[in-house]
Amino acid sequence: MEGAVLPPFHTTAEYWHENVQAYISSHSLDHSTYTDLRDAVISRLPAAALDGPGSIGLTRTDLISTLSTWRSKSTSRKINYLEIGCAGGENFTPMSESPIIDIAHCVDPDPKSVSTHKMTSSNFFKTNIQNYDIIFVDGLHQWSTALSDIASSLLTLSPEGVIIVHDSNPRTSSAASPTVPNFEVDKVAWNGDVYKAIVELGSNPNVDVATGYFDEGCAVVIDRPRSKERLLVPREGAAEVLSYEVFDRNRKEFLNLLDWEELMYWIEGEAQPVKI
Numbered sequence: 433m434e435g436a437v438l439p440p441f442h443t444t445a446e447y448w449h450e451n452v453q454a455y456i457s458s459h460s461l462d463h464s465t466y467t468d469l470r471d472a473v474i475s476r477l478p479a480a481a482l483d484g485p486g487s488i489g490l491t492r493t494d495l496i497s498t499l500s501t502w503r504s505k506s507t508s509r510k511i512n513y514l515e516i517g518c519a520g521g522e523n524f525t526p527m528s529e530s531p532i533i534d535i536a537h538c539v540d541p542d543p544k545s546v547s548t549h550k551m552t553s554s555n556f557f558k559t560n561i562q563n564y565d566i567i568f569v570d571g572l573h574q575w576s577t578a579l580s581d582i583a584s585s586l587l588t589l590s591p592e593g594v595i596i597v598h599d600s601n602p603r604t605s606s607a608a609s610p611t612v613p614n615f616e617v618d619k620v621a622w623n624g625d626v627y628k629a630i631v632e633l634g635s636n637p638n639v640d641v642a643t644g645y646f647d648e649g650c651a652v653v654i655d656r657p658r659s660k661e662r663l664l665v666p667r668e669g670a671a672e673v674l675s676y677e678v679f680d681r682n683r684k685e686f687l688n689l690l691d692w693e694e695l696m697y698w699i700e701g702e703a704q705p706v707k708i
């Protein structure tokens with residue numbers, strides 16, 4: 433990165449949110465310099481430091497556990513959990529061991545994964561007849577597959593169930609690449625373009641979508657009419673043509689990006705003003 437002088441290194445989220453943002457605006461950096469500077473700082477920060485101010489350090493497992501507990505309490509029974517893509521089980525294993533879970537299934541074709549169903553999500557949904565209360569979509573990180581996984585999950589969800597979609601808030605254009613990286617060669621964090629699936633869903637008035645501002649972006653999809661409070665409604669077909677740059681400028685609105693507390697209000701149907 434040439435031209436911009438990096439501020440001194442620090443590891444706290446406060447540093448990013450206050451000092452780096454202030455540095456960027458006080459120096460009136462153009463967009464490409466801003467992106468270079470931000471990527472350089474991001475590469476030196478721990479992941480949690482880029483969470484929203486009210487969500488620092490929270491994880492997908494915190495969200496999935498919280499929603500599972502709510503669901504179990506509201507139905508007075510144990511619940512059924514499905515994860516699409518579980519890899520080594522960092523999230524799936526603790527979920528499957530939770531005392532409030534009855535059925536825990538995971539679909540992942542990787543023979544080394546801890547999945548209960550060694551197949552792709554599309555093959556799984558062709559024959560599945562089980563309903564689930566909570567579905568965590570974290571399989572192939574390409575928008576058309578993510579969108580198809582969400583659509584199939586909506587048909588598979590028990591009444592008032594909830595879908596959570598990981599990796600919907602990529603931090604950099606390289607993390608948002610639509611091409612699957614060679615993980616052996618490129619030691620990169622890859623969110624893919626799952627964000628496009630979330631933007632596309634935002635154009636559908638029949639579903640409600642918001643994204644938790646933590647752990648790479650945890651979108652929540654609920655089968656109910658879209659909340660009226662959305663500041664900006666993406667247009668249908670947006671995913672097909674959306675560039676990372678346009679997404680980056682509008683991510684708060686496109687993803688309906690909410691901090692933890694705002695997300696909890698929104699899930700309960702009591703939308704609060706966006707504070708981020």
Ligand SMILES: C[S@@+](CC[C@H](N)C(=O)[O-])C[C@H]1O[C@@H](n2cnc3c(N)ncnc32)[C@H](O)[C@@H]1O
Nearest residue numbers: 517518519522523539540542552553570571572
């Ligand atoms: C990011 S990892 C999942 C991480 C895990 N959910 C967690 O929270 O720790 C993505 C997984 O999706 C799996 N995957 C890739 N394509 C898939 C597909 N078409 N259907 C289901 N799983 C898929 C990969 O094998 C990989 O293990």
